[in-house]
Amino acid sequence: LGLDSDCSTVTCGALVESPYLERSLDNIAINLETFLLIYEGGADFGFDDIIEQAGFPDVNQRFRDQVIAARTNAENASVGLAEQVKTLADSGRSADCVNAFANPDAEDKSFSACNLAGLVKRVTDDLKIDFVTIIEVSIPGNVQSDND
Numbered sequence: 008l009g010l011d012s013d014c015s016t017v018t019c020g021a022l023v024e025s026p027y028l029e030r031s032l033d034n035i036a037i038n039l040e041t042f043l044l045i046y047e048g049g050a051d052f053g054f055d056d057i058i059e060q061a062g063f064p065d066v067n068q069r070f071r072d073q074v075i076a077a078r079t080n081a082e083n084a085s086v087g088l089a090e091q092v093k094t095l096a097d098s099g100r101s102a103d104c105v106n107a108f109a110n111p112d113a114e115d116k117s118f119s120a121c122n123l124a125g126l127v128k129r130v131t132d133d134l135k136i137d138f139v140t141i142i143e144v145s146i147p148g149n150v151q152s153d154n155d
Contacts (some may be wrong), residue, residue, distance in 0.1 A: 018092045018101075031088035035123065036081035042130075043074045054142065061141050070133060077126035080111075084119045091120045 025031045047053045055067045086094075095104055095118055104121035107113070111125030139146055 018096045023089045023092055026089040029087040029089060032081045032084050032120070032123075036078050039074050039078040039081065043071065043078075046070060046074075054138070058138075058141050063137075063141055066133070066137050066141060070130070070138075073126065073130045073133065077123060077130060080119055080123045080126055084123070085116065086119070088120050091118055094118075095121075
């Protein structure tokens with residue numbers, strides 16, 4: 008679920024991580040939790056402190072809220088990612104997934120991973136815009152359109 012140079016379809020089932028152990032969504036939740044720990048610097052100085060000192064506490068809160076919303080989605084999914092991808096591919100309901108991605112707050116229990124992809128996109132969009140602007144770094148040209 009998402010754009011990948013190796014697959015141009017909505018589902019890309021062959022690219023699902025940990026399909027046999029069915030740990031894909033757990034892995035995503037752990038990655039999001041780890042991202043937040045790195046962002047906040049643990050108990051030490053982190054990017055959140057730089058953004059706070061720059062006068063953007065609302066951006067910090069938005070990052071936290073977005074990451075927590077995405078992690079909560081991944082943790083609370085009742086159907087694994089591989090099964091959601093298979094169901095989506097078999098049902099021909101790709102438009103439902105696209106809508107869930109575009110409107111991730113309107114939870115779709117059938118395809119919660121589509122909501123998750125939209126929630127993660129919010130985080131990456133803010134990283135590419137607000138984060139790099141406030142931290143005063145630039146994105147290398149070869150990754151500006153990368154969806155990771």
